[in-house]
Amino acid sequence: MTRIDATAQRGFDRVLGAENVISDRARLRSYECDGLTGYRVIPALVLLPRTAEQVAAAVRVCAEHGITFVARGAGTGLSGGALPVADGVVISLQRLRRVLAVDPVDRLAVLEPGVTNLEITKAAAPYGLYYAPDPSSQQVCTIGGNVAENSGGAHCLKYGFTTNHVLALEVVLADGSVVTLGGDTTEQLGPDLRGVFLGSEGTLGIATKVTVRLLRTPEAVRTLLADFPSVAAAGEVVSDIIAGGIVPAAVEMMDTLAIEAAEAAVCAGYTLGVPAALVVELDGPAQECHNQFERVKAICEAHGCTRLHIAADAEERAAIWRGRKSAFAAVGRISPDYFVQDGVVPRTRLAEVLSRIGEMGEAVGLRVANVFHAGDGNLHPLVLYDASAGETARAEKLSAEIAELCVELGGSLSGEHGIGTDKACSMPKMFSEADLELMGRVRDAFDPGGLCNPGKLLPTPRLCGERPGKYRPHPLEAAGVIERL
Amino acid sequence: MTIATVLRPTSLAEAAAALADTTGSVRIVGAGTAADWAGSPEPADVVLSTTALTGVIVHNPGDMTVAVRAGTPLRELNAMLAVHGQRVASDAARVDLGATIGGLVATADAGPSALVYGCLRDLVIGATVMLADGTVARTGGHVIKNVAGYDLAKLVHGCHGTLALIAELVLRLHPLPGATSTVRLIGSLADSAEAARAVLASPLEPVACEWSNGALLVRLAGTPGALPARLATLLGSAARRLDAAEQEAAWAAHAALVAGPGSRPHVDRAVLRVGARPSRLPAVIAELTSELGATGVTAGLATGVGTVTLPADPDVVARAHQLVYGVGGSSMLRSRPPGCVAPAWGPAPSAIEVLRAVQAELDPRGRLGAGRFHPWM
Amino acid sequence: MSTPSAFDPHRPPSRELLDDCVHCGFCLPTCPTYQLWGEEMDSPRGRIYLMSLAEQGEIGLDGALHEHIDACLGCMACVSSCPSGVRYDRLLEAVRPQLERNVPRSRSDRLFRNVIFALFPHRRRLQVAAAIGVVYQKLRGLPAMARLTERVAGMGATFARLAALEALLPPVRLRDAFAALPERIPAAGTARRRVALLTGCVQDVFFHQVNVATARVLAAEGCEVLVPRHQHCCGALELHSGRELSAIARAQRTIATFEKLPVDAIITNVAGCGSSMKQYGELLADDPAWATRAAAFSATVRDVHEVLAELEPVAPRHPVRARVVYHDACHLGHAQGVRAQPRAVLRTVPGLRLVEAAETELCCGSAGIYNLVAPDAAAELGARKAANIRAAHPDLVVTANPGCLLQLRRHLAATSGDAFVPLMHPVQVLDASIRGTAPAMD
Secondary structure (H helix, E strand, C coil), rough: CCCCCHHHHHHHHHHHHHHEEEEEHHHHHHHCCCCCCCCCCCCCECCCCCCCCHHHHHHHHHHHHCEEEECCCCCCCCCCCCCCCCEEEEHHHHHCCCCEEEEEECCCCECCCCCCCHHHHHHHHCCCECCCCEEECEEEEHHHHHHHHHHCCCHHHCCCCCHHHHHEEEECCCCCCCCECCCCCCCCCCCCCHHHCCCCCCCEEEEEEEECCCCCCEEEEEEEEECCCCCCHHHHHHHHHCCCCCCCCCCEEEEEEHHHHHHHHHCCCCCCCCEEEEEEEEEHHHHHHHHHHHHHHHHHHHCCCCCEECCCCHHHHHHHHHHHHHHHHHHHHCCCEEEEECEEEEEEHHHHHHHHHHHHHHHHHCEEEEEEEHCCCCCEEEEEEEEHHCCHHHHHHHHHHHHHHHHHHHCEECCCCCCCCCCCCHHHHHCCHHHHHHHHHHHHHHHCCCEEEECCCCCCHHHHHCCCCCCCCHHHHHCCHHHCC | CCCCECCCCCCCCHHHHHHHHCCCCEEEEECCCCCCCCCCCCCCCEEECCCCEEEEEEEEHHHHHEECCCCCCCCHHHHHHCCCCCCCCEEEEEHHHEEEEHHHHHCCCCCCCHHHHCCHHHEEEEEEECCCCCCCCEECCCCCCCCCCCHHHHHCCCCCCCCCCEEEEEEEECCCCEEEEEEEEECCCHHEEEEHHHHHHHEEECEEEEECCCEEEEEEEEEECHHHHHHCCEEEEEEEEECCHHHHHHHHHHHHHHHHCCCCCCEEEEEEEEEEECCCCCHHHHHHHHHHCCCEEEECCCCCCCEHHHHHHHHHHHHHHHHHHHHCEEECCCCCCCCCCCCCCCCCCCCCHHHHHHHHCCCHHHHHHECCCCCCC | CCCCCCCCCCCCHHHHHHHHCCCCCCCCHHHHHHHHCCCCCHHHHHHHHHHHHHHHHCCCCCCCCHHHHCCCCCCCCHHHCCCCCCCHHHHHHHCCCCHHCCCCCCCCHHHHHHHHHCCCCCCHHHHHHHHHHHHHHHCCCCCHHHHHHHHCCCCHHHHHHHHHHHHHHHHHHHHCCCCCCCCECCCCCCCCCEEEEEEECCCHHHCHHHHHHHHHHHHHCCEEECCCCCCCCCCCHHHHHCHHHHHHHHHHHHHHHCCCCCCCCCCCCCHHHHHHHHHHHHHCCCCCCCHHHHHHHHEEEEEEHHHHHHHHCCCCCCCCCEEEEEEECCCHHHHHHCCHHHHHHHCCCCEEEEECCCCCCCCCCCCCHHHHCCCHHHHHHHHHHHHHHHHHCCCCECCCCHHHHHHHHHHHHHHHHHHCCCEECCHHHHHHHCCCCCCCCC
C-alpha cells in the first residue's frame, strides 16, 4: 500500500531521523482516523517532527515528490479533518508543544501548534490572564487544531472565536516556504491572510507558531444552572436575556437525554428528567456582573424556571461546566453508538429547529439528545443509535438531514466542528457553484499543487460525484502528474 | 490621459454588470473618506462607486445581525440600529465623516473600541463579493457562529479596492451600552503608558484606552448604576471624569488627529498609521516625534495602534516605516497631500507571494485597484 | 468475512469494553507516555485501538501491540479522565496476561523480569537483599566501587536497568528490615473499629516505620489493629504486570489469611496493594470456588486514609508547621479514586499547609516495576514530577506508596543544589502530630 518511493522515504528519514518516521502498518493504523472514527484511511507514513524547521523540511520533501500531507494535532476533530490520505503522509505536531513566550505586558502568548488550549490559560494564569476560546475539548485539543478549525467554545458568544484572538501565525506553505501571516497588532499590511488561514482546516498550510492575545481574568464570574418545564421556555429566556442588552459570557442548553448522559458520567448536579436546563454565565467587573445576574435570575423566574442553582464557588462552577463539557463523550453511556452533529441556526429559530428535529427523530424511530450553545444558535444534536441493530445508515441520514435543515433555516452546516471529510459533500447545499469556485481559487493560490490536506472542506467530484458546472482540472492533472481514472 | 467612466450601480445585478460589461482598469470608490490612503491609485478606465449600493437588506433584532449593502454609511446604519438599542461596534474616526461600511472594511479601519469589540474583521460574519469578471460569490453567512468554508470576508478586509468589490456585508451587532463615561488622566505619553498598564491590570475592563493631546482617555461602558463606582478608582488630582459634552469633545478631538489635516493642497503633512506591541509603541512614537517631527499623535496604549502626522516627505516617511519595522511593527501611509510620492508601505510582508498568487487567481488581469499596493504588487 | 481474534480464548479483552472508547482523545494529556513521546500508539486511545485491531485479527499480538502495552505504566490516569467511562484498567489487565502467555520476550528481558519477580514479592528475600544493600551502600562510599557502578551503568540496556534498581535502593536500617509488628494492637480508649492490617512485602522491609506509624495512628484513633503473622505479598506487582497465575495464587493466599478475621475492614497503607486487593473480586470472578469469597474480601478492603477520614478525630494533634505537597499515587488516586481523603486527613494537622503541585494527575514514573524495566522513560517522568514538586516549594512531600517514595526520593535528590526535601507517608506526619514529635524525616 505504501506508494512513497524510496528516495522520498530517505528524504524524510534524513530530515527527521528514521526513528521519527512511522512506517509499520500496525502503528500507521493508529493514525487512520481522528475523533470521527467513521472515516478511516491508512497513511503511507506518519512523520513526527520536533521543530518548525523539521516541519518545513518535511513539507519540502513532500513538495519535491508531489506527496500529499495532512497535519494532525491531538486528533480530536469531529469532521474528519485530519483523516489521512492513502499514499500521503500525516505530519503529527504533537511534539511541538512548547509555550515559547507569555508576555504579560503586551498580553500575548507565542505557542507551538501542539500546545493544548488549556495549557495556554495555565501558562497565562500566574499573570492574571487567560486565553478566551474554550472548546469543550480544551484539555486535549491543540492551538494548531484550533487555528485550523477556528474553534469556538462555550464562551464565544461574548468573546468570539479563535480568529478573534490570534494575532499572528507562522505558516509552512505547501512548497515548504515559511511565512508570517498577521503581526504584533491587528494592523494589517493588506488583506487579512491570517483570517483566511484561520478555519481553513489544514488545506492552506501548517501553522508552526501561533501568537494569541490574552485577556485579563474577569473580576467576577457568576454561573447559574436553571431547569425549565420545556425547551421553548428555556429558549424564551435566552431571547429575553439578549433582548435585554445583556451579552452573557455563555448560555448553554441541554435537554433531558443530554442531562442524563452527563450526570451518568460526572454527577455534576443536574436534575434528571427535566425537559431543559440552561447554564448561564456572566462575567466582568463585579458590580456590572452582579446587576446583570440579578436581571438574568428574574428572567429565568418569569419563564417558570423549576430550579435555580447558583454556583456558590469555583468548585460548584467547575462541576456545572464539567457536566456540560463532558456531555458529548458521555452520551456513550446511554447509547451504544451516536453521531454528533454540529449546525447553526439564527438564534430566533431555535425552538422551531428543535421541534423539527424531534419530529424527524420520531419519524425514523431514533432518539436525539441535544446539547447546544443557545446564545449563538449552535446546535449539537446527538443522534443515538445501535449499530448492532442495523441502525447506522438511518442514523447517519438523520444526522445529515439535521445539518441541512440548519442551512434551510438560514444557518450554517457547521458552527465549530468544521466541514472536513464529513460535510464536504454537503457544501453545495450552503454555497453556490461560484462561492465554492472562489474558495477553490484561494486554495489554489496557497497550494497550487493541491498537496495540503486534499479532499477536505471543498467537495470533490471523486468524493461527491460530478456536479454540474465547469470542471477545473487539478493542476497536477494538467501537469500530467496525476490522471483521472 | 483618458477620462474614466463613472458607474454607480444601484443593485447587485447592476454592479455585476458594471464589472462584467467593461474592460480595463477599475477603481472602486465609496464615500471617498479614504481615497488618499495606501498606495496612490493608477488612473483607471472605470470608477465604480458604491454610494448607490445602500440600505439594509435584513435586520433581525433578535439575532443581533444585520445584512447591509456595502455603500451604506456606517453612521446611517448605526442611527437606524440605535432604535433597537443595537449598533455595529466600530468607532473608526471616519465614521462621522460619512464613511461607508464597505469602505471601512476595505481599508481595515478601526477605532479605539477595537480593544474590546475587535476590528471590523471581527464583526463581519458574511459577505457578498464580486470579482473583476463579474462573478458574484458569497462567503460566511447570517449567523455569528459559522465555520463552513473559508472565511473570505477576511480577504477583502484591508484589500483597498483590489481583489474584489465588496457588495454586501453581514455584521454581528452589539447592544448599545447603558452608559459610557470617560476619565481623562493628564500626563506625558511615557507616564500614560504606565497608567494604561495599571488600568489594564485592574478589573476595570475599559473599552478604550488612548493617549492624545497630552492625556490618557479611558472610556468605560456599563450600566448607569455601576459605572460611577467603577470610575472612582481612577480619579485623582490629574484625573477627572468628563461630563457628556467634554467626553464627546475629547473623543472628537482624538478622531480629528487620527483623520489628520486631510489631503488639502498646501498642507504638507501626511498621516502614518502605526502598529507595534503596546510596550514598544511609546518609544517608537517618541522617536518619530523627536527624529522626524511627528505631531498629532494618538496612541492606543492597549491595542498598540497609533497614528502620527509627519512631513509629507518621501525620505521622512521611508525613515518612519523603517523605525516602526525596527520594533517589529507595521505601518501604512494614510491621507497625504495630492501628488505626494512618499512610500505608502514599508518592506513587503513575508507572505507577499501568496498575496500575489491570490490576486492572480481572483483578478488575473489586475483590473481592480492598481497602485494601491505599490510597490508590492 | 472477519478474521479470528489474535487473542487466545482465555479472558481476552471484551468487545463491549473496547467499543466503549469513542476516540475522543480526552485521555491524551493525562497519559505519561503520550506526554513523553507524543505518539498515538503510546496513548490510551491508541493502545485501545491496537487492542481492538488485535481483537479483530487485523494485527498480531507481537510487535506494535506488545511494545506499546509494555510501555504503558498502568497508572490509570486515563480511567480518571475518560468521560465515556472506558475501563482501560480492565482492558489492560486482560491484555497483559495474553501477551505474557503468547509473546516470547527476549532472553535478557525475561531474565531481568524473573529476577524482579523472584525478589520483590518475597519478604525474606527482600530482607536478605536489604542486608546486602546495607553493605553495598557502605561500600558505595568507596571510590573504587563508585567507579565500578558507573562502568556498569554505561553498558547498555540491561545494565541500565540494573543501574536503575541500584539508584532506587533506599537507605535501610537492618533493624527495620527484620522487625515485625505485634499480632494485636489494642485501641487507645474505646475501640470504634476493629481492623486488620496488610503489612506488605516491600513496605515492611524498606518502610517498616510506615507500618509502625500506621498501627499507632489507627490505635490512637480508636481502632483495634490485628496484624496476621503469616501474611504474604498481595500479588499487586504480578497482577499489574500480567503474571496472572502467580497473581491469582497470591490473591487466594491473602484472602485465606484475612477472611477469617472478625474485622470491619482490611487496611493497607500501600496504594498498589489496595488497588489489587480491591480487584480480587474481578480477578477470581470466573472461579466458582473463589468468586464469592474474593468479592467479599474486596468489599472489605480499605485504604488507611479512607478509614481515617471517616473517623471523627479523637486523638489530639500537635502542630506540624510545614508546607506539604501530597503526591497522588496513581493506584490510590486513579485506580481507587482516593484523592480527597488523604488531603482531608492531613488537614486535621494544625499548622500544616497543603499545597498542590502542577500536573498532579501525571504519574511519577515509578508504576510498579516500570522504573526498573523502562528506566529512561521513568527517569524522564521522575524528573518532571520532581520539578513540579519543587516549584511548589514544599517543606515536606508525602505520598502513600513505597514505589512513589523511592522514585521521588531519587529524583528530588537528583536535582541537587536545591534544598533537601524530606519524604514521608502521610500517616507518618499524622503519627508525629499525634505523638507531638517532630516528623522523623528520612
